[in-house]
Amino acid sequence: MIHSFKIHGTYMVLDVMSGAVHQLDEVAYDVLGCYDENGVLNNDELKNLSRYNESEINEAIEEIEYLKKNHMLFTEDPYTQMLPGWAKQTVVKALCLHIAHDCNLRCGYCFAGTGEYMGHRSLMSLDVGKKAIDFLIENSGNRRNLEVDFFGGEPLMNFEVVKGIVDYARTREKETGKNFRFTITTNALLLDEDKRRYINENMHNVVLSLDGRKEVNDALRKRIDGTGSYDRVLPLARKMAEERGQQQYYVRGTFTRKNLDFGTDVLHLADLGFEQISVEPVVANKDSGLDIRAEDVETVCREYEHLAKEYVERRKNGQWFNFFHFMIDLEGGPCVAKRLRGCGSGTEYLAVTPEGELYPCHQFVGRKEFLLGNIYDGLNQNPVRDTFRNTNVYTKPRCNSCWAKFYCSGGCAANAWQFNSDIRIPYEIECELEKKRVECALWIKAQESSRLAGPAEN
Amino acid sequence: MKHIKTINESTLNKDIKKAGCGECQTSCQSACKTSCTVANQKCERK
Numbered sequence: 179m180i181h182s183f184k185i186h187g188t189y190m191v192l193d194v195m196s197g198a199v200h201q202l203d204e205v206a207y208d209v210l211g212c213y214d215e216n217g218v219l220n221n222d223e224l225k226n227l228s229r230y231n232e233s234e235i236n237e238a239i240e241e242i243e244y245l246k247k248n249h250m251l252f253t254e255d256p257y258t259q260m261l262p263g264w265a266k267q268t269v270v271k272a273l274c275l276h277i278a279h280d281c282n283l284r285c286g287y288c289f290a291g292t293g294e295y296m297g298h299r300s301l302m303s304l305d306v307g308k309k310a311i312d313f314l315i316e317n318s319g320n321r322r323n324l325e326v327d328f329f330g331g332e333p334l335m336n337f338e339v340v341k342g343i344v345d346y347a348r349t350r351e352k353e354t355g356k357n358f359r360f361t362i363t364t365n366a367l368l369l370d371e372d373k374r375r376y377i378n379e380n381m382h383n384v385v386l387s388l389d390g391r392k393e394v395n396d397a398l399r400k401r402i403d404g405t406g407s408y409d410r411v412l413p414l415a416r417k418m419a420e421e422r423g424q425q426q427y428y429v430r431g432t433f434t435r436k437n438l439d440f441g442t443d444v445l446h447l448a449d450l451g452f453e454q455i456s457v458e459p460v461v462a463n464k465d466s467g468l469d470i471r472a473e474d475v476e477t478v479c480r481e482y483e484h485l486a487k488e489y490v491e492r493r494k495n496g497q498w499f500n501f502f503h504f505m506i507d508l509e510g511g512p513c514v515a516k517r518l519r520g521c522g523s524g525t526e527y528l529a530v531t532p533e534g535e536l537y538p539c540h541q542f543v544g545r546k547e548f549l550l551g552n553i554y555d556g557l558n559q560n561p562v563r564d565t566f567r568n569t570n571v572y573t574k575p576r577c578n579s580c581w582a583k584f585y586c587s588g589g590c591a592a593n594a595w596q597f598n599s600d601i602r603i604p605y606e607i608e609c610e611l612e613k614k615r616v617e618c619a620l621w622i623k624a625q626e627s628s629r630l631a632g633p634a635e636n
Numbered sequence: 637m638k639h640i641k642t643i644n645e646s647t648l649n650k651d652i653k654k655a656g657c658g659e660c661q662t663s664c665q666s667a668c669k670t671s672c673t674v675a676n677q678k679c680e681r682k
């Protein structure tokens with residue numbers, strides 16, 4: 179399987195099974211278009227390329243055939259026979275702890291119902307937090323590295339418990355040989371100096387929520403009194419980013435159909451000095467007025483392409499920043515086994531409510547049909563667990579035939595559920611955006627690698 | 637080659653026998669809380 183595409187006048191092809199990426203000139207791109215999906219050249223179609231001279235066409239064919247022979251184009255699937263081995267019983271290795279089902283913001287798009295998650299406002303007790311750590315250790319088999327994300331609502335509203343859980347996990351690390359990595363996701367409103375210091379000393383990563391331009395942020399990220407949060411959050415988030423040396427954090431925004439020009443928000447965050455940026459599409463109900471609709475896809479895709487261009491320019495000219503959704507590690511990314519199943523929700527990744535209930539991930543919390551047990555009695559026999567376990571890009575028909583499967587890893591189960599009522603049917607709009615992001619990421623690689631290899635630019 | 641420049645050679649199918657050790661990070665943990673992109677797990681720092 180191959181995927182060829184064109185962005186900003188650059189022709190590219192991805193060899194899906196091997197991960198090889200090539201840049202082509204127009205002749206080679208058009209000649210490649212005369213090959214069928216199995217890599218067989220269709221001579222009749224070649225006849226349509228009379229605008230090129232024959233020697234050019236023959237050179238291009240020769241190069242394509244060379245890549246084929248060297249398993250860098252039309253490579254066959256080498257993975258199917260490995261699948262049973264990779265499907266072995268999984269263990270739990272990451273928990274999302276819902277430290278507070280309460281929030282000091284009232285964001286218009288909050289999937290958690292401004293913190294309540296279809297329940298009532300509540301805080302996790304230290305006792306539940308400790309039990310969750312025990313549960314993770316007990317269910318993690320031989321896995322050494324374990325991850326815990328402090329999530330909410332707003333986790334800083336219950337920060338003493340966060341500290342208590344970290345302390346407890348550290349004591350258990352010694353006796354069990356496990357290694358905990360903590361992260362926290364916060365709206366930064368309560369991020370005073372003490373909390374920042376604590377977080378910097380103890381947390382591997384921090385996600386700071388901020389949507390971009392003031393008017394965009396304040397339209398949806400409102401304080402309880404209805405005023406915008408930008409002015410209060412921005413200085414605190416900036417301090418945090420600086421104190422962390424512009425590493426191991428993300429400033430994370432959400433875009434909706436109210437700001438389809440979200441690229442401007444990404445650049446705004448970069449202008450403010452943030453170097454680690456993530457801005458992603460909202461997950462919102464069809465009737466919310468915020469969800470990205472089919473008719474928006476073209477605009478959003480164009481916006482990603484725009485942003486990619488500006489991104490390359492800025493990184494080249496000393497205004498380096500990192501956009502999470504354009505990051506792709508072609509040489510050292512995760513192995514294929516990992517790429518088959520993505521986020522691991524419902525199997526290796528679980529969310530824990532303040533009461534100690536277990537759900538497949540933060541997005542499923544409160545949907546009773548997805549309740550997977552609790553930290554006291556362990557996992558239950560809910561059959562959806564098997565659905566999560568048995569789902570990967572090979573078992574989902576749409577993913578199996580999709581060129582982006584080893585980069586996307588099958589998309590978000592919560593999105594699939596929300597829009598198609600089946601975690602095995604990916605949400606089409608998200609697919610379109612994801613594929614565009616992967617194309618942009620590959621294009622950026624091509625731009626940045628030619629800068630390394632080629633002569634200095636003038 | 638004159639018409640095609642390879643940006644990245646085959647990497648996905650290398651070492652597949654060793655794949656699946658599972659010590660890697662879970663994916664929806666850090667910067668994304670809704671849309672997950674696994675391929676970007678390792679950050680390339682300037």
Ligand code: SF4
Nearest residue numbers: 577580586588589609
């Ligand atoms: S883009 Fe969609 S179809 Fe393709 S792998 Fe991702 S979820 Fe599956």
Ligand code: SF4
Nearest residue numbers: 521539590591592664
């Ligand atoms: S199902 Fe979606 S929201 Fe949940 S962990 Fe996976 S990618 Fe993230």
